[in-house]
Amino acid sequence: MEYISTRGEMSKIKFKDTVFEGLAPDGGLILPEKIPQLSEREIEKLKKLNYQELALEIFKYYVSDIPENELIEIIQRAYANFRARDITPIIKIGDIYILELFHGPTWAFKDIALQFLGVLFEKLLLETGKKINILGATSGDTGSAAIYGVKGKKNIAIFILHPYKRVSQVQALMMTTVADPNVFNLAIKGTFDDCQAIVKTIFMDLNFKRKYNLTAINSINWARVMAQIVYYFWAYFRVTEIEKVEQVRIAVPTGNFGDIFAGYLAKRMLGDKRIEKLILATNENDILYRFVNYGDYSVTTVKPTISPSMDIQIASNFERYLYYFYNEDSNKVKEAMEKFVKEKALKFSEEEIKRVQEDFFSERVTEKETYKMIKDFYEKTGYILDPHTAVGVRAGFRFKENYPMICLATAHPAKFPDTVSKALGFEIDLPEEIEKFFSLPQRYEVLPADIEKVKEFINQKAIQ
Ligand SMILES: *Cc1c(COP(=O)(O)O)cnc(C)c1O
DSSP states (O other), X not given: OOEEETTSOSOOBOHHHHTTOXXXXXXXXXEESSOXXXXXXXXXXXXXXXXXXHHHHHHHHXXXXXXXXXXXXXXXXXXXTOXXXXXXOEEEETTEEEEEOOOSTTSBTHHHHHHHHHHHHHHHHHHHTOOEEEEEEOSSHHHHHHHXXXXXXXXXXXXXXEETTOSOHXXXXXXXXXXXXXXXXXXXXXXXXXXXXXXXXXXXXXXXXXXXXXXXXXXXXXHHHHHHHHHHHHHHHHHHHHHTOSOEEEEEEOSSSHHHHHHHHHXXXXXXXXXXXXXXXXXXXXXXXXXXXXXXXXXXXXXXOSXXXXXXXXXXXXXXXHHHHTTTOHHHHHHHHHHHHHHSEEEOOHHHHHHHTTTXXXXXXXXXXXXXXXXXXXXXXXXXXXXXXXXXXXXXXXXXXXXXXXXXXXXXXXXXXXXHHHHHTSOOOOOHHHHGGGGSOOXXXXXXXXXXXXXXXXXXXXXX
């Protein structure tokens, strides 16, 4: 398999060349040159595999430059720290299925991709003798998952900026209690936007970037998307086996369109509408909901909500879907994205909306509805949803019809104890493993929102 850019102006590259990349050099996003179409026989074979074996078979379609035995080792190491034997267990609760994606070290679904990416980074760096310094800003989930992905790994240091005293306590603790010497938490006296602006500016200093091999960890990384395809297959196989049917629907709490795009690839790989529809669930940051229902992909301002990991203005992986929407015509993608940059909006016709709705239905869930969903679901089933998952479950019920509905649980409720307790009307218990974070020593550097101060810190601590 070789890789191309959505904008068509990058010569083809191999999987390994995608691993340290964000954007393609032409400004597009990296995609496999084709989506593998699985035969009936291949699908039958995949059904019988455990999670890691399934991951191997799926990755083999996309990775032709890492030998199988090495890929096996990477997968084994990536998922060795998960608390569930099945990695992503699926359970029936009431009349829906919950796919629990939160059994990794930071209790949210980003671990599934970032545990894999961390091992992959280390392996490729040891092959070449290169060293990298990862730099990122976080308001919560991504930063802690990235830190846990690379902590203790050779030839990597990581610098994560978070707004001082402005991330949830559990999320801050998950980052700042990591003791490995290659991890640096910078608590910036400012907002998340200040943190992001600092990181952006530092990346624009090309000399500095080159000197330290500065690397971003972002949701447009292809390897991250690829790792997420696996659990869609996994869930599809488990549920169709139990239900004795061929078709399911899958509801996905969506922000940057990374998770659900992996679902779209799984849907295409499986063919024949086995995944009959993907249900795209948004909170009040609803650009994707407006796209699917009204053909209106236009920017508004970000509204902070109780499902913060879905608070986005534009969806960074959306361009990947556009590439397929425009029948793999890079010129049309380029045109659309250039128009979007200028006008901050794209409009789609009735006919185009119909085409989108062959794959996606979408629902927008307000904060009020999210609180109510958490409470109602708990009272009916005894199962506690986190706010992101609740958005997905609410959308799932809306479009269940007669299909088995699989709802992706993207975070554990204990990551958002205040919101969940408020919804339920009582304090929820934290699992012992999360309770433990409160008694560990913290390590972080408080810095002003000053680019030069951050650079100075990196100068002192970077790995070279
Ligand atoms: C990141 C995240 C999401 C959104 O996933 P995207 O890939 O950005 O669409 C949903 N829920 C949780 C808990 C997350 O951390």
